[in-house]
Amino acid sequence: MPTPLSRKLASLISLCLLALGSTSLQAETLKLATTTSTYNSGLLDSILPQFEQATGTEVHVIAVGTGAALRMGRDGDADVLLVHAPAAEQRFIGEGHGIDRTGVMYNDFVIVGPSSDPASIAGQSDVASALQRIAEAGALFVSRGDDSGTHKKEKSLWQQAQISPSGDWYREAGQGMGKVLQIADEVGGYTLTDRGTWLAYQGKLQLNLLLEGDQRLFNPYSVMKINPQRYADLNHQGAEAFRQWLVSEQTQQQIADFRINGEPLFVPSAVTPVASQ
Template sequence: MINRLFRSSIRLLIVTILLTAGNSVAETVQKQTIRLATTTSTDNSGLLADILPTFTEATGYPVHVIAVGTGKALRMGRDGDVDLVLVHARAAEDRFVSEGHGVKRYGVMYNDFVLVGPTDDPAGISQAEDAITALRRIAGHAASFISRGDDSGTHKKELGLWKMSHTKPAGEWYLEVGQGMGKVLQIASEMDAYTLTDRGTWLAYQAKSPLKIVFERDPLLFNPYGIIAVNPKHYPDINHDGANALIKWLISPDGQERIGNFRIGKNQLFTPSADAGEFASFDQPR
């Protein structure tokens, strides 16, 4: 009799444990997927594929990455097609928030832009004193230049630099292709042309390209990335809890460490730049 009661108790305990575990798994699976619109650079570089599985494992939130240009990512956020955006065009980001489409911008990381081109550098831009002079030399030599032409953060940066140089790029030497960074680097390689690229994507693609970095390290080429949750007041059905969970993780010490540790060979692609104070106050009323 005692043995039967003991065995029954053990079976009941096992069933309870299995049901509890099953409920936990179900709760994880039922968490709504986070829709993240981001730049092609964060995707092409391999960064998100490297770090997001850790976030999903820790929180149970799957992340669907939509890699487009910054301009399109912000439009998707404005239209409520995604839950948050991770982009790199500060003026456009600030406008996105000020117009009420986003809740708040958080700094996440930065890298920089570089000008890559043919190894013989026909426009001689490696000798330029700054990025503005480098672009003027390209235009002056009518040296082939491939522009993304896609309203991305990189394209916005390029257009801003041309404007600062008081040069309007036009003619057979200047080609807008409306493609992401990886494709642009491929086209520039095939045409032996110059282009502007973020350093992270370049490091991911350089082994497949005959081009080289011909100009770099100008403060004008600084490239910060920000993350913004779409405003739930406009779109109550978006996954705002998931968006906040991803933002908090990316600006946390763990997320920042993983961003800083992401490398190709010995090269660090992104430098973490989150404000520790923002992370500490993230759960406080705002």
Template structure:
């Protein structure tokens, strides 16, 4: 007479015990740390660098990083709003400003490459050479087709400096078009329209849809392109994950992180050159 109730009680106990590992697994899953957010440039992302760099950092630290690739100006604005934990960008003036304003901690130089002017290989505006300022003067005079990123990126900021040096504070010739887009899309527009484009060399080397485009101006010391990294200030934004973000900064400027940057190549050509200082 008592067999059924005893069995029922045993089954209820067994069911409860069996559910314990499932509950523990769910708790462990929920406890997994979320990736830190890095606001960076389209050039570092579209060059493929992060596809090599971030797995090496994950292996070292166990920390995942979610990259939001924007123009440098927009990336820095993410830091100002507290929407990122770390910034990896390339406009030193803007970087030093955001540190001075207290929205980011100390800025560290990380690596460099250079900008190049690409355009139709036939070079109708006769820009070919090593002088970026003279090249832009010729583009302006010839009313040549030029695609600007126009997105407040580090590349766009550099482009505007070069135009200013060329005596053109606000390019408005008919051939000048601002796409408001990343480096890859700007190069695609340039390729499809045989236009001139200022690009960082890393993105150019990884860009496949070149069409008639070729490097026309390179080697000018003014084309130097420095990258920096900094942690967003947790005093302004308490949600910033300081320990994890600082761990990335410490790693990327360490010999291991610098070696990882140097090892990234396309077709045997190195895209970025580490130059962190202690």
């Protein structure tokens, strides 16, 4: 019959094993903070199972705007980031929050809107001119308004058009890209969207793609690890494994092959560094 001392010893051993098990489970989880546009495109659902199967690491995807993702990285609430706001990313690295920023892929932004096109921007090749027409016509424009990479790009484009958008025609939704497309569809407004989310949602909407091709609409995505000198307890090993996997030849090919209705959503860029503009 077990003595009280042996029972206490057994309980202590069980607690130690439980703690070890919890540590092991935590080490097998990777917190990925990424953009809603990346998530909404369906790309991550397509490629992440291969990483999880190959490494035994469960990826917990946190889909937020790029600004929120960078804040999570700064606060140690994510292990690795996949985002698309080059200037903000460079500040993040320069301030010492992140390391090993690596280009993964790119697509582009487009402007979509109602078939009636009240600002007559269809066929335009100059995005600044198109935004000027929208403002002059007072045509509804739905902004992300959420400090995301798309919102940052939109604000820079308005600045290039020398316009400070305001008034009843300009509506900030504070929502992710998929929801903003739905809102623009409901109110008959224009919006700026990444091409990937547009292709994923266009079959559900009455909106039309009205402007594309301006080089200022280039949209690069990068992966970054959190600086281990800031947060030593994060899953840095898993983050590095994920970074290397994303830029591997096999995964880059999977990114190139990912399509919706036969159209590619992203172009892999690990071989050629992304532009920093």
